[in-house]
Amino acid sequence: MDLAQYAWIVWLVVALICFIIEMVTLEFTFLMIGMASIGGLVSSITGLPVWAQVLIAAAAALLLLLLVRPKLLQRLHESGELNLQGVDALLGMAGEVTRTFVRGAGEVTLSNGDVWTARLSPAVQPRDPDVGERIVVTAIEGATAIIVPAQR
Structure with a gap:
């Protein structure tokens, strides 16, 4: 052979x-x-x-x-296309409130399908967003998304 x-x-x-x-x-x-x-x-x-x-x-x-x-x-x-990955890709991402917020903390589902615990950003008026309300991620702290209500 x-x-x-x-x-x-x-x-x-x-x-x-x-x-x-x-x-x-x-x-x-x-x-x-x-x-x-x-x-x-x-x-x-x-x-x-x-x-x-x-x-x-x-x-x-x-x-x-x-x-x-x-x-x-x-x-x-x-090409100039910036391919963000990880936490950087989540910043600025839209989503919606999926679980009632209590004292500024709740749960959101992002447009990519990820479900995150979330806290309302201290930069906005303190309130509890309603279920179904559109939001935008401004930061990630550990396993919590810091969000603001989306501009209408």
Whole structure:
């Protein structure tokens, strides 16, 4: 049995692992290495010797990392789209009161479907918002959303 005839399996596994890692890191490095592995896979299927497959994959990885990745990163940063995550994504988010407020504290459901305990912001007139009233998140303190009534 000649192990070189099964090299395509190794290339496929390397590519899949790189693509999975890329989904976690999102920095295009493993995407480029995974694409280079596809080059190794294609060269394996065409019957080239293992040394040639490795050479092709290495050259492809080098070219992709040095030429394509910087352009992709530049394009990504040029888009100007800021992708907020975590608590930052909640600031300014709308929602509605889902449980009666008592002494300035209650429960809200945000527009993304998250349910939060909430407190009325000290910046607004003290009152208890009604169930169904629209609100906006102004801050997060621990596991509590600080809210203000939405402008009508």
